[in-house]
Amino acid sequence: MFNFIPAEVLKLLLVFFLSFLIGLEREEWKSISGKYAFGGIRTYPLIGLIGYSMASLSNYQMLPLTAGFLVIGSLMLLSYWHKIQTSKTAGLTTEMVGLTTYIVGALVFHDQLWIASTLVITSLLLLELKSVLESLAHQFSPEDILTFTKFLFLTAVILPILPNKNFGIFEINPFKTWLIVVAVSGISYASFILQKVFKNRGGLILIAILGGAYSSTVTTVALAKQSTSNAYSYPYSGGILIASGIMYFRLALLINLFNPQLGKELTLWFGLLAVTAITIGSFWSSRKDKNITESIQQKTEISPNPLELKAAFFFAFLFIIMIVLTHYTALYLGRSGLYLLAGIMGVTDIDPFILGITQSAGQLTSFSVASGAILIAASSNNLIKGIYALIFSDRRTGGQSLTLLCLLALLGLIPLWFV
Structure with a gap:
């Protein structure tokens, strides 16, 4: 595949796939719980692609990439503010996952494919095992x-x-x-x-x-x-x-x-x-x-x-x-x-x-x-x-x-x- 498909295309596909998995899990959680949560099956792939694009435009400079991270973080902050206004119990898990998705896009651009994949898989495990981990803590x-x-x-x-x-x-x-x-x-x-x-x-x-x-x-x-x-x-x-x-x-x-x-x-x-x-x-x-x-x-x-x-x-x-x-x-x-x-x-x-x-x-x-x-x-x-x-x-x-x-x-x- 690397001989016939440009590396940039494969990286974009990987970013889309990894962030799509996160969006799929969050979309499923919203439909089951019926509670408000930021983003879903379309939003998270977009966040991942934005992270990849900002890393590409930064030309290995941290300032533009950091600016993009702050913009995504501001959206997460607004989401959390809305959540605490409408719910007595408001967690930060979804917002943290949104920031992680942005970082995953940047990591893939810098060829840190193993770290990006590990972050996504670990995040999915933590999200899906919420009840198990909470019962274990007790x-x-x-x-x-x-x-x-x-x-x-x-x-x-x-x-x-x-x-x-x-x-x-x-x-x-x-x-x-x-x-x-x-x-x-x-x-x-x-x-x-x-x-x-x-x-x-x-x-x-x-x-x-x-x-x-x-x-x-x-x-x-x-x-x-x-x-x-x-x-x-x-x-x-x-x-x-x-x-x-x-x-x-x-x-x-x-x-x-x-x-x-x-x-x-x-x-x-x-x-x-x-x-x-x-x-x-x-x-x-x-x-x-x-x-x-x-x-x-x-x-x-x-x-x-x-x-x-x-x-x-x-x-x-x-x-x-x-x-x-x-x-x-x-x-x-x-x-x-x-x-x-x-x-x-x-x-x-x-x-x-x-x-x-x-x-x-x-x-x-x-x-x-x-x-x-x-x-x-x-x-x-x-x-x-x-x-x-x-x-x-x-x-x-x-x-x-x-x-x-x-x-x-x-x-x-x-x-x-x-x-």
């Missing part, structure tokens, strides 16, 4: 937004300026330390957001999956407590097993992020453990009436926000402690001491310990010893979660959960025979 509290803003400040502003070099005899790297905190919190926060989005929707399996990505221990305790108010045990014990299966996917992702060589040692086995736990847990959970599964889902609470800054700093502190503890254990007690420490760490949050191992594997400890320690820590954590389930749930659910998690823990230790 699911988050101001505290959640404030916490996320602080997290972005520490991630996007503070993280880049931290020194990316090792300090002291333990070779602690401030940048990598905080990067690990960001990675762990980011995965947990993604699960937190999905739980918000799917709140009061989906079944117990979905809750177990999202909760396992957040924290399998927290999910185990939450489901165990919920089981005391229900006569059925299979969905809860199956959900607890699923959450522990998701834990292996989560650990595999984190290990591969910070030590790919160590990840090669564990990813396949962790994947098999995860698939086995999720498959058996899903089958176990299905031994219950669907209607009761839905009522269980309505009662399950969302996990607490994982981006609280105190929790992030505490995780960083624990990570540094684990690096120091692992260093001395491996140095003076060897493999048996490290395995003993791994078993003890299963009682607590195993993320700091396992991520501490990723920093020493291949240097202070061999990959085989590091892999064994991680396997022991994960199995120990599964055993502890089984005990938690036995304590916090009814007797039947607790017994089933303990049995299933003990079996998963034993399966997790099989590779130790080959280390």
Whole structure:
């Protein structure tokens, strides 16, 4: 087409097409809502063509192009003034889209075709997803937004300026330390957001999956407590097993992020453990009436926000402690001491310990010893979660959960025979 049709013609066609899409969406919105809105299927293509023409006449000077933008902006201002005079609720979305259409025409003239197309597509998505985005905003509290803003400040502003070099005899790297905190919190926060989005929707399996990505221990305790108010045990014990299966996917992702060589040692086995736990847990959970599964889902609470800054700093502190503890254990007690420490760490949050191992594997400890320690820590954590389930749930659910998690823990230790 470029060989037979002049480039200027193709650009004009692109401007018309992109601005026509915006006009079509606005025309549809006016017909459905019955409310006043500036322009429609003819006006927006004209605005786009005016933007292209002004960019062409400007001869790469900004003043004429800016003057055209001010003229279009004045029309948008008059439209908004009319809107606030005739309606109690007046938004600026249509006026902003009009200004965007003008800019799209200018961008196409300057061969910024990708940016122009992206602006139009993004605008259409924002316009069409209005109700979805507004309902989503109501699911988050101001505290959640404030916490996320602080997290972005520490991630996007503070993280880049931290020194990316090792300090002291333990070779602690401030940048990598905080990067690990960001990675762990980011995965947990993604699960937190999905739980918000799917709140009061989906079944117990979905809750177990999202909760396992957040924290399998927290999910185990939450489901165990919920089981005391229900006569059925299979969905809860199956959900607890699923959450522990998701834990292996989560650990595999984190290990591969910070030590790919160590990840090669564990990813396949962790994947098999995860698939086995999720498959058996899903089958176990299905031994219950669907209607009761839905009522269980309505009662399950969302996990607490994982981006609280105190929790992030505490995780960083624990990570540094684990690096120091692992260093001395491996140095003076060897493999048996490290395995003993791994078993003890299963009682607590195993993320700091396992991520501490990723920093020493291949240097202070061999990959085989590091892999064994991680396997022991994960199995120990599964055993502890089984005990938690036995304590916090009814007797039947607790017994089933303990049995299933003990079996998963034993399966997790099989590779130790080959280390």
